[in-house]
Amino acid sequence: MEELVNIFIKAVFIENMVFAYFLGMCSYLAISKTVETSVGMGGAVVFVLGITVPLNFLLETYVLQEGALSWLGENFNDVDLSFLSFIMFIAVIASMVQLVEMIIEKFSPALYGSLGLFLPLIAVNCAILGSSLFMQERAYVNITEATVFGLGSGSGFFLAIVGLAAIREKIRYSNVPGPLRGLGITYIITGLMGIAFMSFMGIKL
Amino acid sequence: MSKESLFSKKNRKLLTDPLDDNNPITVQVLGICSALAITVQLEPAVVMALSVFFVLSVANVIVSLLRNLIPSRIRIIVQLVVIATLVILVDEVLKAFVYDVSKELSVFVGLIITNCIIMGRLEAFALGNTPGKAFLDGLGNAFGYGFILIVVAFFRELLGSGTLFGTQVIPLEWYIENGGFYANNGMMILPPMALITVGILIWIQRMKNRKLIESN
Numbered sequence: 001m002e003e004l005v006n007i008f009i010k011a012v013f014i015e016n017m018v019f020a021y022f023l024g025m026c027s028y029l030a031i032s033k034t035v036e037t038s039v040g041m042g043g044a045v046v047f048v049l050g051i052t053v054p055l056n057f058l059l060e061t062y063v064l065q066e067g068a069l070s071w072l073g074e075n076f077n078d079v080d081l082s083f084l085s086f087i088m089f090i091a092v093i094a095s096m097v098q099l100v101e102m103i104i105e106k107f108s109p110a111l112y113g114s115l116g117l118f119l120p121l122i123a124v125n126c127a128i129l130g131s132s133l134f135m136q137e138r139a140y141v142n143i144t145e146a147t148v149f150g151l152g153s154g155s156g157f158f159l160a161i162v163g164l165a166a167i168r169e170k171i172r173y174s175n176v177p178g179p180l181r182g183l184g185i186t187y188i189i190t191g192l193m194g195i196a197f198m199s200f201m202g203i204k205l
Numbered sequence: 206m207s208k209e210s211l212f213s214k215k216n217r218k219l220l221t222d223p224l225d226d227n228n229p230i231t232v233q234v235l236g237i238c239s240a241l242a243i244t245v246q247l248e249p250a251v252v253m254a255l256s257v258f259f260v261l262s263v264a265n266v267i268v269s270l271l272r273n274l275i276p277s278r279i280r281i282i283v284q285l286v287v288i289a290t291l292v293i294l295v296d297e298v299l300k301a302f303v304y305d306v307s308k309e310l311s312v313f314v315g316l317i318i319t320n321c322i323i324m325g326r327l328e329a330f331a332l333g334n335t336p337g338k339a340f341l342d343g344l345g346n347a348f349g350y351g352f353i354l355i356v357v358a359f360f361r362e363l364l365g366s367g368t369l370f371g372t373q374v375i376p377l378e379w380y381i382e383n384g385g386f387y388a389n390n391g392m393m394i395l396p397p398m399a400l401i402t403v404g405i406l407i408w409i410q411r412m413k414n415r416k417l418i419e420s421n
Contacts, residue, residue: 022238026235086315086318179407179409179415188405191397192401
């Protein structure tokens with residue numbers, strides 16, 4: 001249990017997808033105009049990560065790893081398919097995203113309208129593929145750990161995007177120099193938030 | 206339908222627009238992740254720009270040729286397969302001809318798959334236009350992307366390590382450690398400074414091009 005809490009805290013704060021690895025930046029910057037849409041986007045990312053990381057974990061353990069196919073019989077003991085992991089992971093992610101897109105379109109057309117072009121882009125949100133690759137690299141031992149890690153890194157993204165959206169809503173009342181308004185100041189705010197999050201890096205769990 | 210020449214005014218605009226008015230990084234907000242991750246030095250940035258240039262223009266043409274055949278429900282998967290295939294191709298070519306750079310870039314070449322500039326242009330342009338136009342759009346956007354990448358990498362490498370393409374540019378005797386006046390800004394190598402550099406670039410671009418200024 002303690003181990004799971006550690007994985008979660010680590011994924012949210014210390015190894016935050018956005019601030020520590022700068023993954024998932026495109027949707028992060030483009031969807032953070034209001035808190036409401038950013039909550040929708042963050043929720044979608046948490047959901048997709050919570051599904052795809054454990055799925056990819058199963059794929060990795062039972063299909064891709066060296067010797068993973070041994071359940072098929074003796075002959076498959078030394079088959080190593082790990083060179084396929086990129087394309088397999090992205091296929092799982094893309095199909096899950098398509099599913100989420102259909103569900104949101106059906107049940108919440110308003111949210112679908114406001115997420116616009118960026119919903120399909122969750123598939124190419126590098127935070128999603130990145131999490132699966134980190135999962136592979138860090139070799140979590142069972143599916144619970146992988147799920148907790150997926151949810152944790154999703155929550156880290158959620159926290160970051162909602163935080164930025166809140167700052168952007170406030171900054172509307174400030175007198176930012178014209179050419180810097182909008183995107184420019186957002187980059188600079190994100191940079192400063194990144195510098196702030198670097199202070200978590202010293203924590204050992 | 207009247208025949209339109211490949212270099213008509215409208216088509217030229219497809220090519221030049223993404224360089225400034227509709228730049229992928231500073232205006233459309235696409236392809237940021239890689240722009241931040243690989244701009245510490247110039248060399249990987251140039252290789253990255255070339256790889257994206259190839260993948261984007263070819264993927265645009267292929268998807269545009271297939272645009273009437275792809276059912277819209279599964280278009281994302283089809284697009285990703287096209288992109289992933291091209292990226293694997295680029296990866297193999299880099300490994301064969303510039304092995305050192307490829308080793309340096311290894312992860313980031315794979316990350317072209319998830320570079321949203323490619324997916325974004327496929328979604329927004331190639332799915333609704335003819336192959337010729339899609340090709341020009343791909344070229345233009347890749348140029349716009351590469352341009353920003355190289356400018357950011359130039360400043361980060363120059364100010365962060367005092368080198369360009371790995372050769373020392375700022376004379377060593379200028380450094381404070383050697384009794385000079387120049388202090389190296391190690392901060393420029395850290396990822397947050399990439400964001401701030403791009404932010405400042407946007408500031409400069411919009412001072413020159415005032416119609417891009419956002420109301421808020």
